[in-house]
Amino acid sequence: MVKAKTWILKKHFEGFPKESNFELKVVDLPEPKNGEVLVEALFLSLDPYQRALSRTLLKEGDVQYGGQVGKVIQSKNKAFPVGCHVFVHSGWRTRTLSDGSDLTKLPSNWPKDIPLSLALGVIGMPGLTALYGLEEVLQIKAGETVLVSAAAGAVGAVVGQICKIKGCKVVGSAGSDAKVAYLKELGFDVAFNYKTVSSLEEALKTASPDGYDCYFENVAGPFYTLALSQMKKEGRIALCGAISLYNDTTPQTCSYPHMTMITNHLKMEGFTVWKWKHKDEESLQRLLTWMKEGKLKAKESVTVGFEKTPAAFLRMLKGQDMGKAIVKV
Amino acid sequence: MVKAKTWILKKHFEGFPKESNFELKVVDLPEPKNGEVLVEALFLSLDPYQRALSRTLLKEGDVQYGGQVGKVIQSKNKAFPVGCHVFVHSGWRTRTLSDGSDLTKLPSNWPKDIPLSLALGVIGMPGLTALYGLEEVLQIKAGETVLVSAAAGAVGAVVGQICKIKGCKVVGSAGSDAKVAYLKELGFDVAFNYKTVSSLEEALKTASPDGYDCYFENVAGPFYTLALSQMKKEGRIALCGAISLYNDTTPQTCSYPHMTMITNHLKMEGFTVWKWKHKDEESLQRLLTWMKEGKLKAKESVTVGFEKTPAAFLRMLKGQDMGKAIVKV
Known part of the structure; x- marks a missing residue:
């Protein structure tokens, strides 16, 4: 049994979101069964569509949706060994239990000098x-x-x-x-x-x-x-x-x-x-190539600490960030 | 020298058009010179775009724009001999002097049993x-x-x-x-x-x-x-x-x-x-074929008399016509 922190949507937004729309909630996750893995969040993505679609995608009490980059810390699934880095759309949470079907491995040729967080931005x-x-x-x-x-x-x-x-x-x-x-x-x-x-x-x-x-x-x-x-x-x-x-x-x-x-x-x-999911793998390689060639630059607005996620989200919506807004968990 | 009746836009429309926006005006046309022809209007076309674009295309005093089907009654241009039927976008007027550049001959295989006025509607x-x-x-x-x-x-x-x-x-x-x-x-x-x-x-x-x-x-x-x-x-x-x-x-x-x-x-x-003018000739043939095969039907709302053109135009805009609105000159 492990603990995971989550941010849930406590109350639907009325107008501009407030920190009080969210609530921090700690949940228990069971040990991974056969085929399952446990992912530890490294970076959360903050995006405007997390505001735009909330009424459609969420009910009150659900974990706020969004993408994250994480690291597999326990694995009973050979496709995702311990230590590998994945993208998962599991929302604002520090740990995710997954059967692998919703995980995407980061490109295996990801260069050492390119931050993993860019998988939520330019290379994501x-x-x-x-x-x-x-x-x-x-x-x-x-x-x-x-x-x-x-x-x-x-x-x-x-x-x-x-x-x-x-x-x-x-x-x-x-x-x-x-x-x-x-x-x-x-x-x-x-x-x-x-x-x-x-x-x-x-x-x-x-x-x-x-x-x-x-x-x-x-x-x-x-x-x-x-x-x-x-x-x-x-x-x-x-x-x-x-x-x-x-x-x-x-x-x-x-x-x-x-x-x-x-x-x-x-x-x-x-x-x-x-709409073009079938092209993602090839497209990410093209973006990565441009990045390595210096043709693409990335700027990030990083907030440190899972607890600060709602505040960082509001700042992004207000247009106070420069470049991609992320939370370093 | 021949006379031509014209309907001019006397005053720009404010809201729904009124008959008083138009004025009947008789003008003199010179005899056709070399290369020119004189066209006698048979049918005028009434279309919603004649309302929509009036501020863009007309100034007060201009002849109201629109297409018509006419017959060449004098010709000094071999391409358009006397008796041939043409489409011309010369506006609400009974006679048009043209150097031929703005005339389109109706398809030469136009069947005898299909009214020429359909060149303003289904076959136009x-x-x-x-x-x-x-x-x-x-x-x-x-x-x-x-x-x-x-x-x-x-x-x-x-x-x-x-x-x-x-x-x-x-x-x-x-x-x-x-x-x-x-x-x-x-x-x-x-x-x-x-x-x-x-x-x-x-x-x-x-x-x-x-x-x-x-x-x-x-x-x-x-x-x-x-x-x-x-x-x-x-x-x-x-x-x-x-x-x-x-x-x-x-x-x-x-x-x-x-x-x-x-x-x-x-x-x-x-x-x-x-946008697809280059396809018009071929496309008109396709419409004509469907018409001959009975796959296309046409309904017209015909007003007889050039003098009644403005009244017929208002009726068309009010949605009181069924099918294509035309004036039989």
Whole structure:
């Protein structure tokens, strides 16, 4: 019998989440039976979708969902020997009992000098989201101009870097001057602080007077409507997230997209990373290669201590982090 | 020198158009010079886009735009001899002087028993719009379920019939019981009157409990938002029109489509018929063949007399016509 700490959703969110929505709960786990393993959490992932889908995926009392990187510490399953590192979507918990079916081993050629926590960021779900959004949904081509919102977020920062790898011009928006500086460091051609520009429309026009071929959408709100109006003919929009809506108690509304989309023959597609799961193994290798070649950089916002997970989650939702938000357990 | 009657846009529309927005004006046309022809209008086309794009395409005093079928009555251009029938987008006018560059001859194999006016409907722009929306945008496949709004309109009625030719199930909505009866006559699997159903959501669910693979969108408004919520995973939406918005003085708003589109991996594409102009000749032949085979039926709402054009236009916008609205000059 071992103990596992968990953070449960005590009460569903109303508007912006509070620490009091969560409760720390210690549970007992039985010894692994044949075929089972015990995983010790090393890093937890904090992501906007953990807010967005909570009403759909959770009931009160459930462990908050999310991905983590862990280490197998007991094993009765040959596929996952003691000491191996895995990704598991078991939520905010320090220990996980698994029959192996929900575990993914980290790539066996993971370089020693690349932190394991990146399996939650650039070499993980956010990196894959950026890659699939650009390659599968937007199908970006060299020479095109790509706009990305929430560009300093875990997904957006990878979007911008892959755009540069592929020979595109990339324009990013973010919510602080420090983030804008970070985007320039990452190689974004233009970056601006959407909170301080005098006119968002002017900022978008100045950044690309001819408009945008592609828009990687993470935010919704007025930014979305303005971005739509700045698309070139035959432009494409990938809907990845809508962070400005997640905490609404009364739903916001927007203009009907019809006339803009009809006149300019725009295409818009909503997607989640899970659609291309069959490509994940190969895609992670491509991301890893770019990382080793120095073409991809990673920034993490690390909070130390499992107890601080809810506070770190709120900070991420407020946009106070730079790069991927994680908890070092 | 010949006289031509024209309807000019005297004053831009504010809200729903009125007859007083137009003014009848007689103009003089010079004799055709070398290379030119004089076209006598036979039928004028009345279409929702003539309301939707007026602010973009017209200034006050311009002839109201739109397509017509006419007959060449004087010719100094061998490509268009006297007596030949043409389609020309010269607006609401009884006579048109042309150098031939804006004329399209009707297919030379046009059967004697098919009215020439259908070149403005099933065998014209509305028919092509339906065809391209289904084949190029939605890429419908046999066995799929397709929803179409404004289904008794010039485009919608062809959409439904092509769906049946292609082996799809098709559900249509319209705004009167007479229109619903007409849709059933055309072979729609399900048709309902959106104005009298007790719940639009229930009507959509009952018509296809498993949801919709494709939605051919003509209306916007609450119907659009509900249709989006009833799409199957990986569903596709073709944005063709937004008739419920065209007369707005204050723009209506809708929910952000993000969460619905992201969760269900929906694709949405705005289009106009002009995108596939290079295929028109071949496509018109296909529509003509289906017509001759009895697979496509056409209904027209004919107003006789050029003088009545504005009144007929208002009736079409109010949804009081069944089938394609035209004016017999």
